[in-house]
Amino acid sequence: xxxxxxxxxxxxxxxxxxxxxxxxxxxxxxxxxxxxxxxxxxxxxxxxxxxxxxxxxxxxxxxxxxxxxxxxxxxxxxxxxxxxxxxxxxxxxxxxxxxxxxxxxxxxxxxxxxxxxxxxxxxxxxxxxxxxxxxxxxxxxxxxxxxxxxxxxxxxxxxxxxxxxxxxxxxxxxxxxxxxxxxxxxxxxxxxxxxxxxxxxxxxxxxxxxxxxxxxxxxxxxxxxxxxxxxxxxxxxxxxxxxxxxxxxxxxxxxxxxxxxxxxxx
Numbered sequence: 698x699x700x701x702x703x704x705x706x707x708x709x710x711x712x713x714x715x716x717x718x719x720x721x722x723x724x725x726x727x728x729x730x731x732x733x734x735x736x737x738x739x740x741x742x743x744x745x746x747x748x749x750x751x752x753x754x755x756x757x758x759x760x761x762x763x764x765x766x767x768x769x770x771x772x773x774x775x776x777x778x779x780x781x782x783x784x785x786x787x788x789x790x791x792x793x794x795x796x797x798x799x800x801x802x803x804x805x806x807x808x809x810x811x812x813x814x815x816x817x818x819x820x821x822x823x824x825x826x827x828x829x830x831x832x833x834x835x836x837x838x839x840x841x842x843x844x845x846x847x848x849x850x851x852x853x854x855x856x857x858x859x860x861x862x863x864x865x866x867x868x869x870x871x872x873x874x875x876x877x878x879x880x881x882x883x884x885x886x887x888x889x890x891x892x893x894x895x896x897x898x899x900x901x902x903x904x905x906x907x908x909x910x911x912x913x914x915x916x917x918x919x920x921x922x923x924x925x926x927x928x929x930x931x932x933x934x935x936x937x938x939x940x941x942x943x944x945x946x947x948x949x950x951x952x953x954x955x956x957x958x959x960x961x962x963x
Contacts, residue, residue: 709951714775716812721828721941723835724772725931726953728764728821734956735760738767741781765823768953769816776812776827791891815886817937824929824937831946834887836879837929837937846874854881855900855915875936876903880910880926887924887940901938903928910938 709722716722731738739747746766753759770781773796777784787797796812813832816825819839826835847870850862858877865873880901885894899914899921910926925946929937939948 709949712772712775712951714778716776716827716829717947718829719945720947720949721826721831721833721939723824723826723929723939723948723950724768724953725950726764726768726823726825727955728761728818728823730955731764731768732760735763739763741767741770743782743785761818761823765816765818765825768823769814769825772825772827773812773814789889791889791893793886793889793891817882817886819935822931822935824931826939826941828941828946831942832887832889833942834883834885834940835929835937836882836886837931837935838875838879838882840872840875840934840936842871844871844874846870850874850877853896855897857913858900858902861902872936876928876938877901879936879938880912880928880940883926883938883940884912884924887942901926912940 709724712724739750742750742763746762750759750763753762767781770784773784774781785797786794788794794814794816796814811829812827813829814825814827815833815835816823817836818824819837821839822837824835824837826833846862847859850859854862854877862870862873862877880903881896881899884899884901885891885896888894898916899912901913902911904911908928908930910928912921912924912926914920924940924942925944926938926940927948929939929948929950931937941948
């Protein structure tokens with residue numbers, strides 16, 4: 698299998714709707730820059746999403762949900778070349794969101810199954826990945842210094858992952874835990890089986906150099922060959938990982954701008 702060893706250095710700078718079949722686009726959103734826009738962004742959500750947003754007791758999680766969903770809609774709308782409000786989602790039996798078949802009935806020229814996406818958010822940050830014809834999963838976590846890395850690893854990680862974490866310098870164990878954890882979450886989300894997939898049944902570890910991650914599915918070595926995985930550099934206190942079905946995929950990363958910046962092509 699031929700896998701690109703690095704995330705492509707040619708960053709995304711414009712959301713022009715172009716998405717070649719051999720690329721996966723990852724957008725990183727600074728949620729704090731959009732907090733004052735949450736009210737207006739709520740207008741892009743459908744009634745079910747607005748009802749869900751209203752159930753949040755605290756403004757932080759509510760704004761996180763509203764901003765993440767609204768900007769995801771904007772991105773998908775641009776790739777599909779339709780309005781954000783036309784987007785409809787459905788959830789698979791295992792809880793994975795995807796575009797609904799009736800999302801844009803009046804746009805019969807669109808092939809919704811061609812476009813796949815996945816979203817993740819943590820305190821202050823959202824990321825979403827968009828790709829064609831491939832399953833995709835993404836996860837982002839903000840590093841918490843008080844994380845009991847070894848205790849959690851021994852509960853949820855596989856044996857090789859625990860051994861790898863034990864081999865890391867004590868000062869880097871918490872950060873290393875999140876590197877491994879986000880990789881595992883990204884694979885679970887891409888693979889689509891949700892909580893039915895045991896965390897200890899597979900391992901995800903960084904390769905000695907570069908951004909590529911190594912996946913090992915212990916009971917099914919062929920399964921690991923179906924996927925390409927990378928770490929994503931989003932900032933010193935964030936850890937993120939991406940899993941994409943297939944090989945020879947070019948990963949391009951972009952930072953979603955603040956509200957007063959034009960992301961559209963001129």
